[in-house]
Amino acid sequence: MSIIAESKSSSLIEAWRGIQNAKPGIRIREAAKDLGVSEAELLATKTGEQVVRLQGPWPELLTRFKTLGKVMSLTRNGTCILEHKGPFQQIDVMGEGARAMATVIGPIETRVFFSGWKFAFAVTEEKSDRILKSIQVFDGAGDAVTKIYLQEKSDVAAYESLVQDFRAADQNPDLDVTPYASEAQNGPEDTEAFLKEWSELKDTHDFFGLLRRHNVHRYHALELAEGTFTYRVNPKTTPKRILDEASATKLPIMIFAGNRGNLQIHQGKVRTIRVLERGHTGPEQWLNILDPDFNMHMRMDLVHTAWVVRKPTTEGDVTSIELFDVEKNMIAQFFGLRKPGIPEKTEWRAVVKSLSAL
Structure with missing residues (x-):
C-alpha cells in the first residue's frame, strides 16, 4: 500500500468513527453519503480486517452462489429494497463482454447485468450477538448492486472456499470509483x-x-x-x-x-x-x-x-x-x-x- 493510499484510507476510517459516535447505529450507506464517498469506498477501508476483495470472472462468481445453500439475497436502489431467503436454484448465463447477463430462477429470482458489476467483497461483521458473513457486489460508482448474506443453514465451508477461490491479488483499501454520466436519450424523433x-x-x-x-x-x-x-x-x-x-x-x-x-x-x-x-x-x-x-x-x-x-x-x-x-x-x-x-x-x-x- 502506498503512503498516499494509507493516508486516505486512514482519514476515511477516522471520519467514519466520528459519524458512528455522533449517530450510533447509522448504516454504512448513510455514513458514506454523509462523508461524500461511495459505500464501496467506505467498506474497502476495512480490507485486511473484516473485508476481502474479490475478483471475477463475475459469471463464475454468480454461479458459485448455488453452492451456498439457503441465503438472503438483497437488491436495492435509492428508495426500495427487496430481500428474499432461499437457495440460488437455477442460474443461466448468456452473452459475453458488456452484453453478458444472467437469469436466476427459483426462490431467489433476479436478472443480472454484469456490465454493472465492478467490485466485490467478502464481508464479516458483528451485529448485536451475531456474526454476519456476506458477499457484496458494487458497480463502478461504488453503489451496491446486490448483497448475499449467509443464514443459519447456509454452507459456511462452501462460502470459505468461494472466498479463497475468488480472492483478488490486489487487497488495496482504496478504490477508483467513477460516477455514471447520465445517458442522453432525446427521442423519439417521431x-x-x-x-x-x-x-x-x-x-x-x-x-x-x-x-x-x-x-x-x-x-x-x-x-x-x-x-x-x-x-x-x-x-x-x-x-x-x-x-x-x-x-x-x-x-x-x-x-x-x-x-x-x-x-x-x-x-x-x-x-x-x-x-x-x-x-x-x-x-x-x-x-x-x-x-x-x-x-x-x-x-x-x-x-x-x-x-x-x-x-x-x-x-x-x-x-x-x-x-x-x-x-x-x-x-x-x-x-x-x-x-x-x-x-x-x-x-x-x-x-x-x-x-x-x-
Whole structure:
C-alpha cells in the first residue's frame, strides 16, 4: 500500500468513527453519503480486517452462489429494497463482454447485468450477538448492486472456499470509483410512430427494445403515452393500497426493483404490511412487507410519481403500476402475477381500476 493510499484510507476510517459516535447505529450507506464517498469506498477501508476483495470472472462468481445453500439475497436502489431467503436454484448465463447477463430462477429470482458489476467483497461483521458473513457486489460508482448474506443453514465451508477461490491479488483499501454520466436519450424523433409501435407490442419484454429503438427515457415514454397507454395515480397512497388489497384478498402479485447491475423479482402472495418511521437526519416513512422469506422496504417519502401503464400482448393487455423518484428514476413496478401465455387476472385489473387517475 502506498503512503498516499494509507493516508486516505486512514482519514476515511477516522471520519467514519466520528459519524458512528455522533449517530450510533447509522448504516454504512448513510455514513458514506454523509462523508461524500461511495459505500464501496467506505467498506474497502476495512480490507485486511473484516473485508476481502474479490475478483471475477463475475459469471463464475454468480454461479458459485448455488453452492451456498439457503441465503438472503438483497437488491436495492435509492428508495426500495427487496430481500428474499432461499437457495440460488437455477442460474443461466448468456452473452459475453458488456452484453453478458444472467437469469436466476427459483426462490431467489433476479436478472443480472454484469456490465454493472465492478467490485466485490467478502464481508464479516458483528451485529448485536451475531456474526454476519456476506458477499457484496458494487458497480463502478461504488453503489451496491446486490448483497448475499449467509443464514443459519447456509454452507459456511462452501462460502470459505468461494472466498479463497475468488480472492483478488490486489487487497488495496482504496478504490477508483467513477460516477455514471447520465445517458442522453432525446427521442423519439417521431412520437406518432413510437406510439403506433407501442400499440403493436406482442410481449411486455418487447417494451425495452421499443425504448432503445426510439432512444427515449422510460419516464418520458410514459409522459408521451399519457391518456393513451398511461395515466398518473396518487404516489403517496397507491403502493400501500395495492399491497393492502393483495394481502387481504390473497392475490399473488409481482414486484420488480433493482439497479443497473441487478433486478430482483418477487412472485407470489404478500401477507404482513406495515408502515414505520425512522431516520437519523429526519423522519423517513417506510412501507414494509414483513413475511418469513420475503421482505420489502420502500421509502414512501421519496416516491414522487406513480403511473398506471398498459402494454398490449398476444394474451391481452398487461397492466403495471410504476413508481419513480423526483429525478425520474424507476423505484419499483407492480404487476398481477401471470405466466407466459396466460391472460392477466381480472382481480388485478379490478385493483388497478379502483385507483383514481390524477
